[in-house]
Amino acid sequence: MSDRQIQIVLDSLWPLLRAGVLYTIPLTLISFVLGLILAIIAAVIRLYAWKPLQAVAQFYVWIIRGTPLLVQLFIVFYGLPSIGVTLDPLPSAIIGFSLSVGAYGSEIVRASIQSIPKGQWEAAYSIGMTRLQALRRIILPQAARVSVPPLGNSFISLVKDTSLAASILYLEMFRKGQEIVARTYEPLLIYCEVAVIYLAFSTVLSALQHMAERRLGRSSAA
Amino acid sequence: MIQVRGLHKAFGEQQVLGGIGLELPKGKVLVIIGPSGSGKTTLLRCLNLLEIPDQGSLRIGGVSLQFQSGARPSAREVLSLRKQTGMVFQSFNLFPHMTALGNVVEAQVTVQKKSKAEARRRALELLEKVGLADKARSYPHNLSGGQQQRVAIARAMALDPEVLLFDEPTSALDPELVGEVLKVIKQLASEGMTMVIVTHLMKFAAEVADQVVLMDKGVIVEEGTPEEVFQHPKSERAVQFLNMLAD
Numbered sequence: 001m002s003d004r005q006i007q008i009v010l011d012s013l014w015p016l017l018r019a020g021v022l023y024t025i026p027l028t029l030i031s032f033v034l035g036l037i038l039a040i041i042a043a044v045i046r047l048y049a050w051k052p053l054q055a056v057a058q059f060y061v062w063i064i065r066g067t068p069l070l071v072q073l074f075i076v077f078y079g080l081p082s083i084g085v086t087l088d089p090l091p092s093a094i095i096g097f098s099l100s101v102g103a104y105g106s107e108i109v110r111a112s113i114q115s116i117p118k119g120q121w122e123a124a125y126s127i128g129m130t131r132l133q134a135l136r137r138i139i140l141p142q143a144a145r146v147s148v149p150p151l152g153n154s155f156i157s158l159v160k161d162t163s164l165a166a167s168i169l170y171l172e173m174f175r176k177g178q179e180i181v182a183r184t185y186e187p188l189l190i191y192c193e194v195a196v197i198y199l200a201f202s203t204v205l206s207a208l209q210h211m212a213e214r215r216l217g218r219s220s221a222a
Numbered sequence: 223m224i225q226v227r228g229l230h231k232a233f234g235e236q237q238v239l240g241g242i243g244l245e246l247p248k249g250k251v252l253v254i255i256g257p258s259g260s261g262k263t264t265l266l267r268c269l270n271l272l273e274i275p276d277q278g279s280l281r282i283g284g285v286s287l288q289f290q291s292g293a294r295p296s297a298r299e300v301l302s303l304r305k306q307t308g309m310v311f312q313s314f315n316l317f318p319h320m321t322a323l324g325n326v327v328e329a330q331v332t333v334q335k336k337s338k339a340e341a342r343r344r345a346l347e348l349l350e351k352v353g354l355a356d357k358a359r360s361y362p363h364n365l366s367g368g369q370q371q372r373v374a375i376a377r378a379m380a381l382d383p384e385v386l387l388f389d390e391p392t393s394a395l396d397p398e399l400v401g402e403v404l405k406v407i408k409q410l411a412s413e414g415m416t417m418v419i420v421t422h423l424m425k426f427a428a429e430v431a432d433q434v435v436l437m438d439k440g441v442i443v444e445e446g447t448p449e450e451v452f453q454h455p456k457s458e459r460a461v462q463f464l465n466m467l468a469d
């Protein structure tokens with residue numbers, strides 16, 4: 001590497017990190033939290049709600065899981081303006097990613113709920129709980145523990161997937177990288193640098209995930 | 223008190239309860255014995271409506287319900303009957319994400335809407351009663367089977383039910399842990415708790431029961447005092463069953 005290239009890499013480190021911390025991470029967190037709420041609602045609906053409502057939830061999961069995330073983002077950002085709904089890049093991205101987390105997450109949450117032994121429901125009923133009380137107080141807290149590892153994986157995927165938001169003009173870390181490339185004509189260097197920062201984020205998150213799992217494992221070993 | 227009349231229950235084609243009638247005055251203990259598959263668990267589960275009977279009637283405490291196939295009782299009716307009963311399961315079924323105390327507090331707060339402080343006070347009393355006040359902060363997976371089952375008894379009593387139902391409460395326990403659970407049940411009996419107990423332990427049954435019924439193939443084939451059923455059984459089926467247990 002020439003001195004010039006080393007300088008470029010060093011100079012772009014801070015702007016990239018800044019975009020990561022200010023835009024990639026908030027987008028990830030907001031989309032994940034909203035997606036998780038959607039996932040729990042969709043899972044509970046698919047398991048227990050009135051049949052037509054179940055069909056609606058199933059339809060939602062089918063659509064989201066069966067189409068590319070990039071296409072969904074394009075529909076929201078570039079497509080909706082044709083019917084008068086014009087959204088900024090950030091809300092468009094949040095909608096797209098939340099819907100995605102909600103659909104994939106609902107499968108995880110549903111499987112976790114179903115993995116809780118029938119005896120837990122019966123014990124809850126036997127002390128006079130309604131179905132909703134049993135679900136809220138007894139089943140969901142246990143299902144939450146079961147779903148921590150797979151949801152942790154979804155979260156790490158989401159951090160990386162937010163780079164797709166670059167294509168709808170959201171100035172997160174990858175788009176920042178593209179800007180720097182346009183200025184410096186060093187695609188290999190800059191994109192590798194971007195990759196290394198994503199790798200660092202994922203690695204830290206994986207470590208946190210393992211810690212969380214170990215902690216849960218200790219307090220809930222049956 | 224409990225009154226059961228003409229209780230029928232089928233699973234698909236299989237008739238599991240073929241017209242059960244029972245009467246148990248307040249403060250008495252009924253022990254149900256019978257071979258495996260005779261419908262004992264199903265009968266207990268019908269008493270707290272974990273299974274809905276197809277036909278017959280049920281009265282526990284002040285609540286009575288009639289059953290007809292095809293007509294499910296309303297959720298409110300189910301709950302009001304359930305609150306008259308406490309159930310102790312063979313496999314404990316404690317809530318693993320809550321401490322022993324949390325398990326006993328839960329229904330009082332969520333179902334009865336008692337204040338946390340009041341519920342904790344009552345829960346500690348109950349844990350004291352089953353000899354586990356010092357384990358209040360332990361999670362189920364840190365308790366022995368015998369301790370877990372005693373917490374489960376405390377949990378079942380938390381809403382002050384009219385009757386406690388026990389489904390083979392010691393059969394999932396290591397032999398050395400059986401005694402501590404039986405001791406608690408005997409103590410409750412001496413305090414006048416109304417109980418229905420399914421068990422295979424004949425000596426315990428003879429000690430604790432005011433009435434014994436022997437079930438076979440979904441019907442009651444023998445009933446009476448422990449003395450009558452164990453010493454002077456009238457039916458051929460009872461003689462066979464008691465001989466088999468004696469072996």
Ligand SMILES: Nc1ncnc2c1ncn2[C@@H]1O[C@H](COP(=O)(O)OP(=O)(O)O)[C@@H](O)[C@H]1O
Pocket residue numbers: 233238256257258259260261262263264265
């Ligand atoms: N949920 C169920 N679905 C179908 N069959 C059942 C169900 N529960 C129990 N049975 C059947 O009912 C019969 C009585 O079972 P149970 O009440 O558990 O007997 P016991 O407790 O006396 O061993 C058995 O033949 C069992 O297979």
Ligand SMILES: [Mg+2]
Pocket residue numbers: 262263264
């Ligand atoms: Mg049984």
